[in-house]
Amino acid sequence: MAGQSRPQQAKDLQDPPAPGRHSLRDTVEEALREALLTGRFVPGRAVTLRGLAQELKVSPMPVREAVRAMAAGHALEIRANGRIQVPTMTPPRLAEIVKARLLLEPELAQAAAARLGPRDAARLAAIDDRIDASLDGGDAETYMRLNHSFHFMIYRAAGSQVLLPLVESLWLQFAPFMRTVYGRVGTFALVDHHKEAIEAVRTRDAAALREAVAADIRCGMDLLDTGLPDAGPSVAE
Amino acid sequence: MAGQSRPQQAKDLQDPPAPGRHSLRDTVEEALREALLTGRFVPGRAVTLRGLAQELKVSPMPVREAVRAMAAGHALEIRANGRIQVPTMTPPRLAEIVKARLLLEPELAQAAAARLGPRDAARLAAIDDRIDASLDGGDAETYMRLNHSFHFMIYRAAGSQVLLPLVESLWLQFAPFMRTVYGRVGTFALVDHHKEAIEAVRTRDAAALREAVAADIRCGMDLLDTGLPDAGPSVAE
DNA sequence: GACTGCATTTTGTGATCACATTTTCATCGA
DNA sequence: TCGATGAAAATGTGATCACAAAATGCAGTC
Missing domain, CATH: 1.20.120.530 (GntR ligand-binding domain-like)
Incomplete structure (x- = not known):
């Protein structure tokens, strides 16, 4: 236990006891769902991994998976250049x-x-x-x-x-x-x-x-x- | 160019020129889709990240995102203990x-x-x-x-x-x-x-x-x- | 012989690093 | 004044490490 390399667990998301589920990924996914369903994320809005991660106080890792899951259901769009955004309506x-x-x-x-x-x-x-x-x-x-x-x-x-x-x-x-x-x-x-x-x-x-x-x-x-x-x-x- | 730390790009998936798209993640996702649609993955079959990664000659990272995307569409199931499997039918x-x-x-x-x-x-x-x-x-x-x-x-x-x-x-x-x-x-x-x-x-x-x-x-x-x-x-x- | 106990291995999760590509923006030149 | 050009910052992607929890295997015991 060198005591120097333990970059584990954010631990202070805002609910340390984590009442309901576990997994930061699910938390991020739920946050994304909320933001989309309430219209806080407007069509065309850019979503960045690091930005969302910082906003939710987690590392970019759980965000990547959550974003990917949302994109799989066309709730988010991954453009040709890789950038992520809320899909626009036609x-x-x-x-x-x-x-x-x-x-x-x-x-x-x-x-x-x-x-x-x-x-x-x-x-x-x-x-x-x-x-x-x-x-x-x-x-x-x-x-x-x-x-x-x-x-x-x-x-x-x-x-x-x-x-x-x-x-x-x-x-x-x-x-x-x-x-x-x-x-x-x-x-x-x-x-x-x-x-x-x-x-x-x-x-x-x-x-x-x-x-x-x-x-x-x-x-x-x-x-x-x-x-x-x-x-x-x-x-x- | 230290030439020692460049753990980037698998590079030899099997199609180095990468005809269609890029992104190993999409390749893994396509492989999963194929396996499911052709029935090579039978209901109840366990899918492990490292296992799939090794089989496809990629790191576990792209597999994680691909599996997550498939799970979002209920094509794969993430059980309570975290294990991944092909969903069973009822x-x-x-x-x-x-x-x-x-x-x-x-x-x-x-x-x-x-x-x-x-x-x-x-x-x-x-x-x-x-x-x-x-x-x-x-x-x-x-x-x-x-x-x-x-x-x-x-x-x-x-x-x-x-x-x-x-x-x-x-x-x-x-x-x-x-x-x-x-x-x-x-x-x-x-x-x-x-x-x-x-x-x-x-x-x-x-x-x-x-x-x-x-x-x-x-x-x-x-x-x-x-x-x-x-x-x-x-x-x- | 079947069951419980523990050690080992496996597995998912989170974090961090490295890198190529793209975007952004300030600077320079016509 | 406007456009081009270059550096700097931002961003997605892939890889690897660390760790906790669960599954597995193996022994020892009743």
Whole structure:
């Protein structure tokens, strides 16, 4: 034990006891997911290994693996020159995401209906109240986090091991762009179908839940369509 | 030029000129994809970083990132103790994969129909001939490779940036299990709907192509269902 | 003979170093 | 004033080391 070469363990991430999981890599990955889903990472934003590492107080190593994992799901993009950035949105890409969402999420919602009930409806209503509050307050970041919670509380109930990850991948892809649209057109214009979804959950009406989710996707993504008439890379942070 | 500390670049992977891309990581990832899609990696098989690295003549570093990327798409599984293995199949998981495939792949095929024609039909027919040959010869590995080529030659024509990666992820998940079933029941019992698909491509009949793909999925996966009546972990290498 | 105990090996994780490439930016010249 | 040029900084990639935890193998015991 020479006592000089022990460059192990950051040890002071901010939660030394590490309550939930272990592995700094998972922590970084979760941080990235958060940043993307809440729109803190805007399309086109450059992500550097050392920069992220310093920000999260870890070595570049766990960041490399986390970034690579996100890139595998197209949540991040590795350009030809090797640089990493949040993917930019294009009209055809957005159209495809909408199509994929409409194929998968209603299916997931329908499957979840049987495993949900009045208790869950109450929880969803509570989230929806906070969503309305964040919309009134113009807090887009909180809105996006809560909207994600709302949808995935439903989807998770389906107990899916395959469909759910696919849908998560889709959300990671469109969320950053979603955020830029809210920043441009504001959050006041938002119309969702959460109320219908809650009612469908309460009455265990699978068909109605399916339709509510589909309608919600259609409305939200229509709004997004108005956000990219031009190929404006103006919001590249 | 001290000439002593230059532990850079393996340099002799097997293709020094490196034709297509660069980056050892991508090479490893491609090797993993190949191994999974052709069924050389069977469900439950343990994958070790150092082992794979030695096998591919690279350092463990690129392997770590490649494995992590595959795990992000659930093509590999990182267990609670950290060990890496090819995921095992369960009846509900297989059912979900079938559902997801039936949702996405017919859609992709339908979209691809407009961008395919007689020339492509001829190419597909050529592949299908080789598929029949590999089935007669009992060469399951070649069959799987060609079957993948057949389907993705169609899907790729859709020019999809979102749906296609999702479908690729699904194939990586069920392919290893598919292989074990062929090993058990043989390849002679295989019935596909490639002939109908080729005809639909030739006549640019989107609806027919969609239906041919859907039928092909249903048949193939029904066969797989017969492969796991019990929860037999007997085929763990 | 089967089971428990410990020593050895294996394996994933994190950190650091070395290097090629690219980007950035300040300086110089027309 | 603007563009080219060069040095300096930044960045991704690959390799190696160190370490903890787990798996493995081997003995010794009941």
